[in-house]
Amino acid sequence: MELTSPPHPPAPAHEARGRPLPELALETIWYRRRISRADLSRLLEVSRSTASELVSDLLATKLVAEVGDGPSRGGRRPILLEFQDEAHLILGVDMGATHVAVALTNLRGRVLAWREEAHPVRSDPDGTRELIVRLCEACLADVPGASEALLGLGVAVPAPVDHRDPKRLSPTVLPAWEGRSGFESLETHFGVPVFMDNDANLGAVAERWWGAGRGIEDFTYIKLATGIGAGLMVGGEVYRGATNAAGEIGHVSIDPKGLPCVCGNRGCLVTFVGGEALVRRAREGLAGAPGSMLSGCEITTGIIERAALARDPLAMQVVREAAHHLGVAIAGLLNLLNPGAVILGGSLARLGDDLLLPLRETVLRRTLVSSVAASEIRVSELGPRGIAIGASTLVLASALERPSLFPTMRD
Amino acid sequence: MELTSPPHPPAPAHEARGRPLPELALETIWYRRRISRADLSRLLEVSRSTASELVSDLLATKLVAEVGDGPSRGGRRPILLEFQDEAHLILGVDMGATHVAVALTNLRGRVLAWREEAHPVRSDPDGTRELIVRLCEACLADVPGASEALLGLGVAVPAPVDHRDPKRLSPTVLPAWEGRSGFESLETHFGVPVFMDNDANLGAVAERWWGAGRGIEDFTYIKLATGIGAGLMVGGEVYRGATNAAGEIGHVSIDPKGLPCVCGNRGCLVTFVGGEALVRRAREGLAGAPGSMLSGCEITTGIIERAALARDPLAMQVVREAAHHLGVAIAGLLNLLNPGAVILGGSLARLGDDLLLPLRETVLRRTLVSSVAASEIRVSELGPRGIAIGASTLVLASALERPSLFPTMRD
């Protein structure tokens, strides 16, 4: 039997099987997608009789089904078991600072329906909650029978949160929300559990399961948007720090004599690479770049990105500068955390090599050989849907870890 | 029954008991020091009959003994079981850049014998290995019967290491050692297993078990000596990164336009706060401080530290400047990692408040309120013996996790 990793995400811990066998069995079948009882018994290191017993329980839950015979390996042909990816559906909500997006996915992270809409999330909690419900229902309406199959709802919020308590919200970042998410209403409305986490953390989760972080235990995901936040993946789990505030890389100073930042520090990364900083630098550069695509319009980060993709010299110059500053911060990150990869997400990541090449150059000049050798700096593989997919994955991961969340495994 | 934490270190995971009960039982008795069968059954959440059975096995190993009756709580008085701290001894070796120190400890981290000696460790591998053996034997000779009771040997090395393979050593930091530790000879010489880890990591371990990091799951230990390194404690475990290079905080840049560093970067923390930087700053300041204790002698970091403790103005000025620079780096660390504490070790930590007060001032000015609120910056509680104690603790932790290391539990 081959033990090479199949596609996709976190392999169940093969070594010390700490958890109950039924859970490990379900997780392993999900992970391998198709597997025989014999292979399962070898992977879990239990006897074939035990594997058989476990499987017969799982068949009863309808999460696993027999799907015909596999190829013989010199003896009787194995009966293939397959995880039923469509047995349940999950709603993943990306609540950004200025927009809301919703993905309806199956149990393999595939997006079956998608909705997004601009909205002043920061200032309008009630309207945001209504919008979330509306977009969710629109997604559910796209897929017949979706409401009945719904397993749970995951929400990515642009603020530090205690992921164990989806009711509360940090009041310092979203003051209008008064410290309450109000997502209990989602729970009652859709009749399923609601999970919540920080957006950068969920970006990291999504990349780990389906994107550029597959197979990497320790990496850092950096979301480059209006603000800058990081999701730290440590040992395959999100690292949250002592008070859920880990990952605030935007307020790491890269120049102690730099401009003052709202946070009280000077020369924060966000004052060089944040949305407002990019707009400011573009404006400053307009005088020296008369023919630029950026002249004569209201400059936004979206416009700068588009102009850079169209190879506008001024926009590219702004991006290049930002990349160099980002490089200084990432060099420090590499020295301190020695991650297996750095994955860039957020809107700025769309620029690909225009961002990566100057960034890598700065990093190479500024790190110890040993630490950067194994480190790779990449852009997100999931693009703008990554955060919503991560929110959905949050529910999936919880369910695979604690299968009692599946209605058919509760009895 | 009270569930408040007794003194000391990592409590065994009470929740999901992932590991075999005999191991958890031993660990719990070690942790509580004295406990009855009834209390043990409640802590482990097993029946009293099972607890009784587990205990009778442990009594046979001599690691646990009955030590009379405890106070009644309204019924029959409990028989107290006590972990036998002196059942085995451990050697902890602190291999610094310029010295070797050895601690002989019991199973509670208490130092029973101590030796140290200056030595050019970097350039003389063979002499260092001989010196380690000599100091270890001297320690063993101090305690009657120590050799027979020896459980294992832990070594702290001043370089990144793969702690799972004590034979290899990073050749980039200690070139004369040619990538080999040669510690297999220690294994055969003393007839016990040898464990190895990086010195900053072991400083963190020691503080977590016995010092300023007790009860804190996530903290950062910073060793301030000739070089500057950090041990990152994440979820109660040392975080090593993808290639065992995590914690290189000395080469995090705090000023991108600063002096070039040997690592290729500019303005590394070590160029402001490292041993050579302190000496350089002291020399530069001599002209403006005619009566200083530092004039007229060969300046070393040790002398600067002593002068600062004696309140010499120039030395204090050098320390204050270093503290401010360190503060910039720590502010970044707090924003990025949000640790529950930052613990300063190494020789510079002896200065206590002279270092801490200016440091805290800089940090307060440079961090988000939320992240620093729960974070505390402290100095090591273990002092110069911390690293050796950490090396000993490495062995202790391994044995409590995998009790088959105890000879009496092997059969």
Added chain:
DNA sequence: CAAACTTTGTTCGACTACCGAACAAAGTGC
């Protein structure tokens, strides 16, 4: 002080999860 109640620790029968051996079914290879 006796009676009632608590707590501790042990004993013992029962249950559960898992294993290994044996076996039938269904393949491959010479």
Added chain:
DNA sequence: GCACTTTGTTCGGTAGTCGAACAAAGTTTG
């Protein structure tokens, strides 16, 4: 055609854990 493999099931055995019952040694109440 025959020997050998692999798969999946059946079934009796075993180790680990539990619960009930009990004796021993306390405390509290009247």
